Amino acid sequence: MKLSYQWLCEYVDVRDISPEALADKLTSAGLEVEAVTPRNQGVRGVVVGQVLTCEPHPNADRLKVCTVDAGVGEALTIVCGAPNVRAGQKVPTALPGATLPGGRSIGKVKLRGVESNGMLCSAQEIGLEVKLLPKEQTEGLFLLPDDAPVGADVVTLLHLDDVVLEIGLTPNRSDCLSMRGLAYEVGALYDRPVRFPSPAEPAASGASPVRVTLETERCPRYDAQVITGLTPKPSPLWMQMRLLAMGVRPINLMVDVTNYVMLEWGQPLHAFDFGQVRGGHIVVRQARPGERLVTLDGQERELKEDTIVIADPERAIGIAGVMGGENSEVSAATRQVVIESAAFDAASVRRTGQRLGLRSEAQQRFEKGIDPVAIRAALLRAAELLCELGGGRREGGVVSVVRGQPSQPHTVAFSPARCNRLLGTDISAETMRGVFRRLGFTVEESSPDLWRIEVPTRRPDITLEADLAEEVARLVGYEAIPSTLPFGATTAGVRTPSQRLRKRTREVLTGMGMTEVFTYALTHPGSLDALRVGPDAPYRQMISLRMPMSEERSVLRTHLLPSLAQVAQYNLARDVAGGRVFEIARVYLPARLPLDEQPSERTQWAGLWFGVTEADVWNRPRAYDFYDAKGVVEGWLGAFGWLDQAEFRPASAPWLHPGRSAEVWLDGERIGSFGELHPETAAAFELDVAVYAEFDLDLLVPRLSDRWLVTPLPRHPASRRDLAVVVGRDVPADALLAAAREAAREGGENLLEDIRVFDVYTGSGVPEGMKSVAIRLTCRAQDRTLTDDEVDALVGRVLAAWTARFAAVLRG
C-alpha cells in the first residue's frame, strides 16, 4: 500500500513530522515502511508556460521555434522538438537555470542558430510516473490543463513536493488499505485528532431507475446509485496526481472517481454504463455452468458456478469484486452510470481471482475484508464527486439491498491484569485506557479488571483479548516488554536416538574426510533413468507436484544417487578434480499412487566418491575406488560397534557394478549397499569411475548403542601365525576368515582372538586362476600362555577347514 504524505496531512496534521520519522513510527508499530520516495526527483525552476506562437525552425525540419509566456515578463523564445507542440497549450517550462531529474540543468543555448531560453518538458523529463500515464500524455510535451496559472511552479501544481511511503502491509490490516484507515492509525500513534469527513446524505429524491435483486447469499449487501448527465472528460489534475502518487493509473473522470474513493474509503466501487444494463435491473447471482464473459482487459473468461457475477436479466456484466465486463464498460458515449458499492464473500472473491489469475485492487480489499460502514458512505462520496466535478446529477436515491443482518461494532472482553500477565509488563490501566481511546475503541469498565471494548467495524482483525493486548503493546511500544526467563519446571534437553545417530554419522564421516552436501528433494522425473531400474521398480513411484515451477523440480526423490551425481558433475565442470561427498536426507516413498496419505519419509546417508583424490602435488592423486568407500563404510560401522557383525555380500542393485559392489547385512537385515557405479549408470551421469554408498538410517536407530564397557586387558601373551594359502581367484577372503572362525569355535575353547588378511598375491609362483591369500591369526587364552602344541592344533584345524571347503593349499 502506498501512502501520500500530503493527502494524509489533510486528515491528520503531521506536517511537523518528517516523512522519514513517520516511516520509522509506522514501522515500529507493525506497518513496515519499505521505501520513502519523494515524488520530486530533482525538478527546480519549472513553471507553467503558455505557448503563444509556434513557428517552424528556419534551419531544422523537426524543430519548432516557440514564444512562451512563462510569467517572467517578456515572452521567452524556446526551441522545441516535441511533435505535439501547438500554440495555446500550457506546458511545463524549464526556465534558464532550472534543474531536472538526473541532475540535468537548463541554460540558454543556441540550437541550429536560434537561441533557446529554456525547455518545454515531457512527463518523463519532469519525473512523472510515466508507466501509469496514458500514451498520449507521455509522447511529446506533458499538457497541463487550461486553467493552470501561467508562471506557477509545477512542483506545487503537480504535487511533486509530496512524499510517498510504501508500506508492506500484513494481511490482517485490511483497514490500512485506505487513507481513512491509515489516518486513524497515524492519529492513534501520535495521539492526534483525525478529521475524516463523512459525505452528506442528499435530500430525498425521486425513484431510482435501477432495480437490484440479490440471488446469492455471498452478496450480503448491494448499494447502487444512478448518476446521469455526465460528459466524458479527464479528472482534475489534483485527483490525477493523487492517483499517480498512490500508484493508480488515471483514466477518465468516471473511473478515476471510483478509484479515488476506493483509496479514500477502502471500499471498492464499480461504474457500469447504465445504458448497457438491460431492463435497468441488476441481478447478483452465482455464475451459470459454462457462462462466459469478456472482462475489461479484453479476455474472454469461462466462469465457474462458484463465481459471483453481476448480471442484468439477460447476461453477466461483471465478475463481482474482481473485474467488470467489457459489455457494460464506461465509454466515451456514456452519459449515465450506475455506481456499485457492495459487500461480497471474501473467500469466493479470492478463489475466483486465483482461478482467473487476477489480482485487482478491488479484489485484494474484498479478500481481506471491507468495512460495512464504508459501503454507503463511499457511494455517497462518489456521487458527490461526480456531480461536483463531472456535472452529473443523481437520478433517484441510493438503492440499498441487504440480505441478512447488517454487521455491528463488536465488543471484546478485556482484563488489564491478564494483558499484563500475557505481555510480562506492568502497564497501568490509565495507559491502556489511553491506547483504546487513541484507537477510537470504546471502553466500558464493568469492573476494574473486566472491561468491555467496543471495536469499530473498520478493525475486523480485533476479535480476542490477545488482539487487544497486541494493540496495547504496539501503541505503548514493544520496547516496553522486559526480558525475563520462564519460571516453570526445569527440563532436560536431549537428542533422540535418531538425532544422535545422524549427528555421530556426520562426525564420523567428516572425520574420515567426507564433505557434506545439501541437495534439493524436488527433482526431475527422468532422474532415475540412469539408474537402470525397471519401469515397475518401487523407485519409480515418485510423488509429483500438482503445479511444479519446472520439470526439473517436479517430483519428490526416491533415491539420492541422482542428486549426488549432479554434485559430482557440477564440481568436475569447475576444475575440481574429484571429491568424496555425503548427504543425510530423506527419500519419499508413497504406499501407492495416486497419493492418498502421507508417504513414508526415510532418512538415508548416501556417499559418492568421484574423480581423483583431492591431492596436492605431493600425495600423488589417484582415482577413488571401491576400497576407499569400503574403508569409510567400515570405519562408520566400527564407530557404532556394528563392524564385527556386519556381513558384506555381493550386491545386485542395478546402478552398481555387479562384480564391484556389496550389500551390508546386520543380523539378517540389509542396511545398505555400496560399490562402483555400473558403467552404464556412470556413463549416463557423464562420470568416469565413481563409487556410491547408501544406508538406511531409520533401520539402524533401534541398534544404536550408547554403552561403553571395557573388557579386561589380557594377562597372557598372544601367539601369532602368518599363513599363506593358495585358493581359487573367486574365493572371497571373507569366506576364508569365516571358515577359520568356525573351525576355531569347534575346538571347544575358542583360542582365535583375531584373524585378518594382510596380503593378496597373484603372479609368478601362483597358478593361473588362483591367488595366494596371506592371513594372520592371533591366538590367545585368557588364563594361560598357549603352548606351541595348542597353537599348532588350532592352525591345523583351520587349514583342514580351508582345504576341505576351498581346496586351499598351504604355500611353502
Add this chain to the structure above:
Amino acid sequence: MDVKELETAVLQVQREAEDALGQVQDARALDEWRVRYLGKKSALSQVMRQMGTLPAEERPRAGEVVNRCRERLQAAWEAARTALSERLLAERLASERIDVTLPGRRQERGALHPSVRVIQEVEDIFLGMGFSIAEGPEVETDEYNFEKLNLPQDHPARDMQDTFYLTDTLLLRTHTSPMQVRTMERMRPQAPVKVIVPGRVYRRDEDDATHSHAFNQIEGLVVDEGIRMSDLKGVLEQFARAMFGPEQAVRLRPSFFPFTEPSAEVDVLCINCGGAGCRVCKETGWIEILGAGMVHPHVLDGAGYDSRRFNGFAFGMGVERIAMLKYGIEDIRHLYQNDLRLLRQFARPV
C-alpha cells in the same frame, strides 16, 4: 732388566699408544687400539709379565709405573670413545636432516554443510536451555500446515506462503510450524512443552539470490502456565548472545502471523557492524532474524491446551539466512550448489 729400563719401556709404550690414539678415526680402529694397548696381549701386559724378573723391592714401584700408564691409557681410550660417539652421532644427525617444510601425510578432514553447522549450533544452544528437538514430516496435510494454525481455507494470509500442493489435502510444508500442533498433541496434557524443530520447508518461489524453493527452518515452542511475552524476549536474547556474541541485544517489532498473537519480528544487532550501521543492515544497525509471538489462543485450544490456563510462545528462523549472515555468503544458491571449493572451507575456521 731393572726398574729404570722398565720405566723407559713403559713410557715408550705410552708414547706410542698415545700417538696411535691420535690417528684413530672410527669405532673399529678404536677397538683395535684397545686390544693392542690395553688387551691381554698388549705391550703393557708383556711388560707386566716381565715384572717377575725384578727384584722384590723394586716390584711395587714397577707396578705403580705400569698401573699409572694403564690408567692413563684407559682414560684416554674412554675420552676418545666418547668423543668418537659424539662425533658419529653428530654426523648421523647431520646426514639424516630432512626438509621439514615439505607437506606431511595429511589426513584431510571433511566438512559439515554450513546449513547443518547452523542447525547443530542452534540445537546445542536450545538443548542447553532445556529444549528437546522434534522433527516431523515434510509432506504435510493442509490441516496441520494451515487449518490448525488458524489459517482456514481461503484466508488471505495463505498468500504469505505460496504452497506446493501434492493433492487437495497434502502439500509440502511451507514452514516447520505444523510441528507446534503435532508436538502439543503428542505431549498433552503435560507441561511444560519446550521444543525446537529443525527441518526442510518448501515455498513456491523462484530461486534467486535471496529466495529458494526449499530451505531450512527452525521452529521453537514453549507452552506452560504463566508464559509471558517477556519470556520470549528473554529466551531469544540468551539465544542471540550464545549464537552471535555476548554483546548481543534483541529488538521486537509488531508484526502478524495467523498463529501467534501478539506477533513480532525479531531483530538482533547487526552481526557485521555490531549496530553501528553498515551495508548488511542497510544502515539501521539491526537485522531481522526471526518471526515470533505468543501462541494464538485458537492454536492452543485446537491442540488441546486450554488457552485460559496455558500460554505459550513460538518462534521460527530461517537457517540459510543465519548461515549467510554468519559466514558471509552472499547468494542463497551457493548453499545448494555444493561447490566443493566453497564447502571445503568449512573444514577449518579462519
